[in-house]
Amino acid sequence: MELPQPQQQHTRHRLQQQRIFPLFFLVLTVIGVGWRLTIVLDRNQAYVMKFSNATQSKSQSSFSKATVGIVVRSPQEFTLLDGTVVSVGMIGPKIVRAQRQRLVQRNTGYPWQQWDILESDDCRNGTKSSFGTLGSTTPSRLIRKHWLPHAILIGVQKGGTTALYQYMDQHPNIVKSQKELYFLDEVLDQYLLQQQEEEGDIAGGLPQTRLRQAYSAKMKQAVSSVTRNQGHNQQKDHHTNEMLVDWTPNYLFESDRLPARISCIVPWAKLMVLLRNPVDRARSQYDMKLRIQESVGGNTRQTGRSQHPGRNHHHIINNNKLQSTAPPISFKEYVHNDLGALQEAGVIQDWDTVNFDLFFYSPAMDEAWRTYMNNGLNAPIGMGLYAIQLKPFLKMENDFLAIQSEKLMQETDEIYGQVLDFLGLERISLEFYPKANHAAKKQMTAVDEETEKLLRHIFEPFNRKLGELLGKEWEHVWEE
Ligand SMILES: Nc1ncnc2c1ncn2[C@@H]1O[C@H](COP(=O)(O)OS(=O)(=O)O)[C@@H](OP(=O)(O)O)[C@H]1O
Incomplete structure (x- = not known):
C-alpha cells in the first residue's frame, strides 16, 4: 500500500543528511591502549563513545563509515546503522556538561535542565x-x-x-x-x-x-x-x-x-x-x-x-x-x-x-x-x-x-x-x-x-x- 505523500516533501537523502550526518562542531579523539574515546559535540549535545578492545577493529571501521550515524545518550550496547554491535559508554559527563549546556542554550534556547x-x-x-x-x-x-x-x-x-x-x-x-x-x-x-x-x-x-x-x-x-x-x-x-x-x-x-x-x-x-x-x-x-x-x-x-x-x-x-x-x-x-x-x-x-x-x-x-x-x-x-x-x-x-x-x-x-x-x-x-x-x-x-x-x-x-x-x-x- 502506498502512503500518501507528506505535505512537506523530503527525500531520503535529505533525511540522512539531517539525522545521520548532523552538523558537527567538534570531534575529539583520544586513543589509549586498547581503547579509543571520541567526543563529538554537535549543535545540541555531546556524544561520548568509547570503543573497547573487543569491538575496536569492527567499530573503528564502522565508525569511519557511519561516523556520525552514532548517537549516544546513555551506556548501552549499541547497534550501528550497518548492524555492527558496539559497546558504548558515556564517560566524563562532567567534562562535557559545560560545553553541552552552552551549546544547548545557544542553539535552541531550551533551558538545559529540561533535558537532563x-x-x-x-x-x-x-x-x-x-x-x-x-x-x-x-x-x-x-x-x-x-x-x-x-x-x-x-x-x-x-x-x-x-x-x-x-x-x-x-x-x-x-x-x-x-x-x-x-x-x-x-x-x-x-x-x-x-x-x-x-x-x-x-x-x-x-x-x-x-x-x-x-x-x-x-x-x-x-x-x-x-x-x-x-x-x-x-x-x-x-x-x-x-x-x-x-x-x-x-x-x-x-x-x-x-x-x-x-x-x-x-x-x-x-x-x-x-x-x-x-x-x-x-x-x-x-x-x-x-x-x-x-x-x-x-x-x-x-x-x-x-x-x-x-x-x-x-x-x-x-x-x-x-x-x-x-x-x-x-x-x-x-x-x-x-x-x-x-x-x-x-x-x-x-x-x-x-x-x-x-x-x-x-x-x-x-x-x-x-x-x-x-x-x-x-x-x-x-x-x-x-x-x-x-x-x-x-x-x-x-x-x-x-x-x-x-x-x-x-x-x-x-x-x-x-x-x-x-x-x-x-x-x-x-x-x-x-x-x-x-x-x-x-x-x-x-x-x-x-x-x-x-x-x-x-x-x-x-x-x-x-x-x-x-x-x-x-x-x-x-x-x-
Ligand atoms: N473494562 C474496560 N476494558 C477496556 N477498555 C475499556 C473498559 N471500560 C471502558 N473502556 C474503554 O476505554 C476507553 C477510555 O480509555 P481511558 O479511560 O484510558 O481514557 S483516558 O485516556 O483516561 O481518557 C473508552 O473507549 P471508547 O469508548 O472507544 O472511547 C472505553 O470504552
Missing part, C-alpha cells in the same frame, strides 16, 4: 539501593513514610485506564488517589523552571531528595483530594500493606524522558501499561476530542508545552478560554495531519526502500522520534506507535506488566487478578466490572474504510515489534 535533570550526581550514580537522604533504608519504608508510589500506570491514553483504575480503587490495599497527576512530566518541568528562577542555574541537576519531596507532595495531594470527599483521612491510614499508584497514562508518550526520571526518583516502581488496538485507540481519542469540543461549544486545542519549549502537551484540556468557533476537523484529516508530521520527521518512511527492522533499532529512529515529539501534535497515530515508546521503558530494570486492553474488556476478572498478582496484592473479584469513560455507540465515529486500511498499514510493522519486545503473547496482536 538526571545529570544530578545523585541520580547519575543512583542505583536501586540508593534511596537518597530521606532517612529510610528500604523502598517500602521510604514509600510509606514519604508517599512515593510503589507502581505507575504509564499508559496508554484511551486504553481503558480509567476502568482499571476504578477496579483497583476498590481493592482494600490500594490507597485511593486521584488519577492523572502528570507529575513526572509537566509538573516536574514546572517545578524545575521555578527552582531555576529562584536559585539561578541548576544545570547540575537537583538532588534526588528534592525531586522526591516534590513527587511526595503531589502524591499526598492526590490522596487527600480523594479521601477528603470520602470523609476520612487516608493519609493517616497508610499502612505497610497499602499500595500507592500513580495513574498517569500520558507517561508512555513521554518515553524520551520519563524512564530516566523514574530511575532517578522512584527506581523501585513497578510499571504497568494497557495497550489497545491503535486504530481503535486513535478513533477513541478523536471522539474524546469531539466530546470536549462539544462541551465547551467550540474547538479545543492542546496546550503548548510552555515549560518545555518546542514541545506541546499531549493531553487535551477542557478549558473554556480555549473556545473557538472553528468547525471540527474530520477523523480522516486528524489522521492525515499526524501522518504528515510523522513522515516529515522521518518516523514513518517507505519501508520498501528503507529496511524497517534496521531502522527501528537505529539511532536514526530515536532522532526522528524526538523531532516528531518536539512538533507536538495531537498524535492519534504517534501515540499508537507503542513499540517506539516502549523501547526506553523496557531498557529499565523495573518490573513491567503489559496488558492488552481488549482482554481487560473481555476477561476482566482474570486480568484484574493478574494485575493484583503483579502488584503482590491478594486476589479478589469484584461483583461488577463496569465500563468507564466510554463513548456511547451512536456517538462513535464511523471510520471510513480507506482511513482504517491506511491506519492498519501504518501500524502493522510497529505492532509486529511488540512480539520481540514484550514476548510471544504479543506476536500477531491485532492482526486481522
Whole structure:
C-alpha cells in the first residue's frame, strides 16, 4: 500500500543528511591502549563513545563509515546503522556538561535542565539501593513514610485506564488517589523552571531528595483530594500493606524522558501499561476530542508545552478560554495531519526502500522520534506507535506488566487478578466490572474504510515489534 505523500516533501537523502550526518562542531579523539574515546559535540549535545578492545577493529571501521550515524545518550550496547554491535559508554559527563549546556542554550534556547535533570550526581550514580537522604533504608519504608508510589500506570491514553483504575480503587490495599497527576512530566518541568528562577542555574541537576519531596507532595495531594470527599483521612491510614499508584497514562508518550526520571526518583516502581488496538485507540481519542469540543461549544486545542519549549502537551484540556468557533476537523484529516508530521520527521518512511527492522533499532529512529515529539501534535497515530515508546521503558530494570486492553474488556476478572498478582496484592473479584469513560455507540465515529486500511498499514510493522519486545503473547496482536 502506498502512503500518501507528506505535505512537506523530503527525500531520503535529505533525511540522512539531517539525522545521520548532523552538523558537527567538534570531534575529539583520544586513543589509549586498547581503547579509543571520541567526543563529538554537535549543535545540541555531546556524544561520548568509547570503543573497547573487543569491538575496536569492527567499530573503528564502522565508525569511519557511519561516523556520525552514532548517537549516544546513555551506556548501552549499541547497534550501528550497518548492524555492527558496539559497546558504548558515556564517560566524563562532567567534562562535557559545560560545553553541552552552552551549546544547548545557544542553539535552541531550551533551558538545559529540561533535558537532563538526571545529570544530578545523585541520580547519575543512583542505583536501586540508593534511596537518597530521606532517612529510610528500604523502598517500602521510604514509600510509606514519604508517599512515593510503589507502581505507575504509564499508559496508554484511551486504553481503558480509567476502568482499571476504578477496579483497583476498590481493592482494600490500594490507597485511593486521584488519577492523572502528570507529575513526572509537566509538573516536574514546572517545578524545575521555578527552582531555576529562584536559585539561578541548576544545570547540575537537583538532588534526588528534592525531586522526591516534590513527587511526595503531589502524591499526598492526590490522596487527600480523594479521601477528603470520602470523609476520612487516608493519609493517616497508610499502612505497610497499602499500595500507592500513580495513574498517569500520558507517561508512555513521554518515553524520551520519563524512564530516566523514574530511575532517578522512584527506581523501585513497578510499571504497568494497557495497550489497545491503535486504530481503535486513535478513533477513541478523536471522539474524546469531539466530546470536549462539544462541551465547551467550540474547538479545543492542546496546550503548548510552555515549560518545555518546542514541545506541546499531549493531553487535551477542557478549558473554556480555549473556545473557538472553528468547525471540527474530520477523523480522516486528524489522521492525515499526524501522518504528515510523522513522515516529515522521518518516523514513518517507505519501508520498501528503507529496511524497517534496521531502522527501528537505529539511532536514526530515536532522532526522528524526538523531532516528531518536539512538533507536538495531537498524535492519534504517534501515540499508537507503542513499540517506539516502549523501547526506553523496557531498557529499565523495573518490573513491567503489559496488558492488552481488549482482554481487560473481555476477561476482566482474570486480568484484574493478574494485575493484583503483579502488584503482590491478594486476589479478589469484584461483583461488577463496569465500563468507564466510554463513548456511547451512536456517538462513535464511523471510520471510513480507506482511513482504517491506511491506519492498519501504518501500524502493522510497529505492532509486529511488540512480539520481540514484550514476548510471544504479543506476536500477531491485532492482526486481522
Ligand atoms: N473494562 C474496560 N476494558 C477496556 N477498555 C475499556 C473498559 N471500560 C471502558 N473502556 C474503554 O476505554 C476507553 C477510555 O480509555 P481511558 O479511560 O484510558 O481514557 S483516558 O485516556 O483516561 O481518557 C473508552 O473507549 P471508547 O469508548 O472507544 O472511547 C472505553 O470504552
